Amino acid sequence: MLTRLCLSLFLMLSPALPAQPAPAAVTDTAQARRYLRQAASLIARADTGQARDFLTAAQRYSERENFPEGLAQAQLLRGNLHFTAQQYPAALAAYDQAAELLGRLPRSQRLNGLGLAALGSGEALFYQGQMEAGMKRFFQGVNYLQAAGNYPKLLACYLNIASYYHDLNQPDKARRYITRALALRPQLPDQRGLLPAYNLLAMLHIRAHNFGDAAQALARGRAVRATSPYDVAEQHRIEGIYYFETQDFAAADQHFRAALRYLEPQGNPVHLAQLYFALARTAQRRQDYAAAQRYYLRSEQQARAGRAAQQRYFTLRALAELAEQQGQTATALTYFKRYKAAEDSTQESTTKQAISRIESQYQVQQKEQQILTLRQTQRAQAAELRRQQTVNRGAGAVLLALLCAGVLGFTTLRSRQKIGRQQQLLQAQKIQELQQERQLLASEAMLRGQEEERSRLARDLHDGLGGMLSSVKYYLGSVRSAVVLPEPSAQLFTRSLEQLDGSISELRRVARDMMPEALLHFGLTTALQDVCDQLGQSRPLRVQLQTFGLTAERLPQRTELVVFRLVQELLNNVVKHADAQSVLVQLSRTDDQLQLVVEDDGRGFDSAASHRGVGLRSMQARVDYLRGALDIQTAPGQGTAITIDVPLAAPAA
The missing domain is CATH 1.25.40.10 (Tetratricopeptide repeat domain)
Structure with missing residues (x-):
């Protein structure tokens, strides 16, 4: 569950206005704006009944004046109204309607509203358990709100993203977005919105058992005046967790009760x-x-x-x-x-994966049965054709006596033979197409099985073995602080702890490589950037990623996963064999084509002699699954450039 979710208020609050008809001198547009401000103020006070009445009036005046901005703002506030009442599906529908209305406005008028709609819908999705969809909305909100200069709501987006990474047990990424949130301090009108950032930072330090840093973060949070009862409760809750982890259970109980x-x-x-x-x-x-x-x-x-x-x-x-x-x-x-x-x-998700595997196997069996049936039909047609040929030969002997009838029979025979050959060709073509489709289904089932097994092993490593190693590290740390060891033993003990730290880091790296969470949640560009960053940090190798045309809607999930695995495999080959100083990964997308280029300045190789290798055959199988084309340009001492072209018109997922 998220540590912090921020309920967004989309309009500045204003003093209450009396709920009475507008004077004749006031335009419908001005009256709509007044009602919208009044509704925002009422929602902030959780007065949902009157707020709903003002929103209805604002919408009526906006429709009368054909005021699209007012209609969009009314839907944004209606989303807030439903969110406050914990009616999350209704809130999501209102935010989506607001985004649709805002899309019709000029760019300068829609950026801030689209950012607010993305933030609100992301929070509504989070509360319904749709974390991945919510994160996608938050990243959209970051782009819009940054362009609009709405720093308080940009702060809320960063905090939601950081909270999600915290829940995924990815502290480095969570800390990255907390840092971005705290960097907004000079642009914020006041510092009250930073309290959740300090609270979340304290939680990260507590989970890492950095209790001194956690205490500092909590102290900074206490210096910020809370803006809502929930902020105060959250501050007390995290203080309670801090005291619980430091074994002061009386203080922990006191803070939990206050929360x-x-x-x-x-x-x-x-x-x-x-x-x-x-x-x-x-x-x-x-x-x-x-x-x-x-x-x-x-x-x-x-x-x-x-x-x-x-x-x-x-x-x-x-x-x-x-x-x-x-x-x-x-x-x-x-x-x-x-x-x-x-x-x-x-375990419902695991069951769904198993059902998906069974369904793929069933589809392969169905295709095999269709091929068998078509082959039987083809053999029956061939036998019928031979029978007709025999009959036609006998008839031809009789019809030879009659010239006109003979010519007619000959023409009929040739026509039937031609039709029969065409039918055989069509049947053979159909069998070939079904065989190709069966191979694709089999490849898909194999790749899906590989990915599911990778995910299972990654979870077992991370949650099982990783948790056990972390516990061992914690217990050994407690022993070191409680027992005085001789200097040689103390040095050996310290080196052992360092090796244990390295083992835990390596295990987590392996788990991340096996189960690309960033790919599933945030898309291909983010996942590839993480792979390139990690490789560049761990090796004396300069890795550069360039992407073009990937800002539109995401590729099919299966295509993204296969391309991600291809890049992983190509980069691993560079590390193992190329002895390169730098490598360029370039991914570009047009309307109907995706092109991947991985180029290094390493030693190169004889491509003709290496096509028999297992690695290249595996890579070729993945490219064939995407119905793409693989091209290798290399020579000894001249580096390697591998280009993969994938047609997007032919779906691969």
Whole structure:
């Protein structure tokens, strides 16, 4: 769950205006603007009833005056209204309608509104659990709001992106966007919006056990005046996590309770589930098992109400462990069964992947059956043709006596033979097409299976082995601080910890390479930039990425994934074999063509002698799957340039 989500208010607040008909001297446009300002003020005070009335009036005046900007602003505020009432599907629909209306305005008038619509719809998607779609909207919002110079809302976009990376356990990327958020400080009208940035920065330091840096970030946050009850609650919650991790459970409990006082009136079940869970863990560590059970039950109830499946899963597991800790075997078994049922529900995506694999296999079998049927039909037609030829020969002997009839029979025979040959050619062509389609389906099933296995192994490495190694590192760190070792042993102990750090970093790198989350969430350009940056940082190799024409809508997901794997494979070949100083990765897109060029200044090779290699055959198989063309230009001592052209008109996903 996100650490912080920012509810956007799209218009500046203004003093309340009386809800009365406009004077005759006031134009419809001016009256629409007044009603919009009044609605924004009412939404800020959570007065949804009157706000809805003002929005209806503003929309009526805007339609009467044909005022498209007013109609768009009314939809933006209507999205805010639904968001405040936690009606997220309705909010998303209103934001999308606002974006459609804004698209009809001149560029100078639509940038800020489109940014606000993207920010609001991204938050609505997040609260519905559609994280990837929400992130796409946030990045759109960054582009619009940066161009419009709306720095407070640009700050909100950066914080949402950083929060998502934090939840994905990618602290480096989360810290990158927090840094961008804090860099907006000079452009902000006041510093109140920076409080979530300090809170999230503190969370990153806490998770990394950098408690001194976490304390500094919390202190900076306390120096900023909170703007809402939720901001105050969030500050107390993170203070509680800090004290919990530093083993001061009394202080942690105090801050969690303070956060609860601010959150309970808001009534958000997801946030309440998180906070009750934190209170339960604290009570359990203080050996107050009755309070722990009470808070766990409240957390499970709120998680169920908010449809927070993962939080409910964690809470049921904690209830089972708590009951077992108290010797309540029957109760523990009950919670354990419910926990396993919740765990099974989290495997739905895995089940869908398995169904997808089965469906691909079924399609391949169907194509094979069609090929078999067509071959049988072709053989039957050939037999029929031979029979007709025999009959026609006999008839020809009789018809030779009659010249006119003979000529007619001969013409008919030739015509039938020609038609038969054409039918055979068509059948053979159809069989060839089906065989190619079967090969494509088989390749797709193979590639999908490879990617699913990569994802499974990456999760096992990251969540399983990675978590175990991190725990070992934490325990060893505790031992080092608690035990005084002789100098040689202390040096050996330190080197061991450094090697363990390196092992954890390497394991995470392998997991990232196997499961390209950046590709799935943010697109091909971002994912390739990450690959190039990581390679350039880890090797004495200058890696440059150039992209052209990729700012429009994304490519099909399967095409993006195959191109991403091709770039990975080509760069790995450069590192292993080329002995190059620099490499250029260039990806360009036109309306119906995608071209990938990877060029290095390395030693090159004899392409004629290397076509038998496994690596090139694997690369060729991926290119064939995309129905593309592969060209290799190289010679010993002259570097290598590999060009891959992929037609976009033929879908590869």
